[in-house]
Amino acid sequence: GIQVEQSPPDLILQEGANSTLRCNFSDSVNNLQWFHQNPWGQLINLFYIPSGTKQNGRLSATTVATERYSLLYISSSQTTDSGVYFCAVDLMNYGGSQGNLIFGKGTKLSVKP
Amino acid sequence: GAGVSQTPSNKVTEKGKYVELRCDPISGHTALYWYRQSLGQGPEFLIYFQGTGAADDSGLPNDRFFAVRPEGSVSTLKIQRTERGDSAVYLCASSPQRRTEAFFGQGTRLTVV
Numbered sequence: 314g315i316q317v318e319q320s321p322p323d324l325i326l327q328e329g330a331n332s333t334l335r336c337n338f339s340d341s342v343n344n345l346q347w348f349h350q351n352p353w354g355q356l357i358n359l360f361y362i363p364s365g366t367k368q369n370g371r372l373s374a375t376t377v378a379t380e381r382y383s384l385l386y387i388s389s390s391q392t393t394d395s396g397v398y399f400c401a402v403d404l405m406n407y408g409g410s411q412g413n414l415i416f417g418k419g420t421k422l423s424v425k426p
Numbered sequence: 427g428a429g430v431s432q433t434p435s436n437k438v439t440e441k442g443k444y445v446e447l448r449c450d451p452i453s454g455h456t457a458l459y460w461y462r463q464s465l466g467q468g469p470e471f472l473i474y475f476q477g478t479g480a481a482d483d484s485g486l487p488n489d490r491f492f493a494v495r496p497e498g499s500v501s502t503l504k505i506q507r508t509e510r511g512d513s514a515v516y517l518c519a520s521s522p523q524r525r526t527e528a529f530f531g532q533g534t535r536l537t538v539v
Binding site for chain 2: 317344346348354358361403414416417418419
């Protein structure tokens, strides 16, 4: 079955708007990370957040481990926020996992000026 | 360097040829992972090294793929008898130890023609 599911798959925003991206996962996690993949393909670390809430500037993230989901909030979006946002998890009971991350399919965000 | 470094950035090769992709992890990181990303998809796990040994190679698609990390630092992913289906972006990640925050390189885009 699907291990990591992200929604929405695509999102178009006007500059200045706020948005929430969601990540559902199928089991308890050791690790959960949010990444932004820029147009050049680089995966940029946003949050390392297996549980709780963190904030970094206009971005914040919350993981509710007991309910198996994480949310990424983007406030006052800018054109430079465009790209693909990935949630990736290290599932606690996934076969012989040694900490390898399982990625969702991503949310493609386009911020229009 | 400060981050994970991968070389080359781009590689075009002919079907049937042998290629080597290099990853230089963050200094001091003992865990090293290789992933492969196809167009429109999230990265998928290939192999994990803890120190010099391949602790988990369950993601390698077949025996044409092999990776080494002889001194516990730099790693090389080797692909024999390349096929057009091997075309993808190959990403390397490192973390201080397994099951801690992972940091990714910029990837090598492999095109098999």
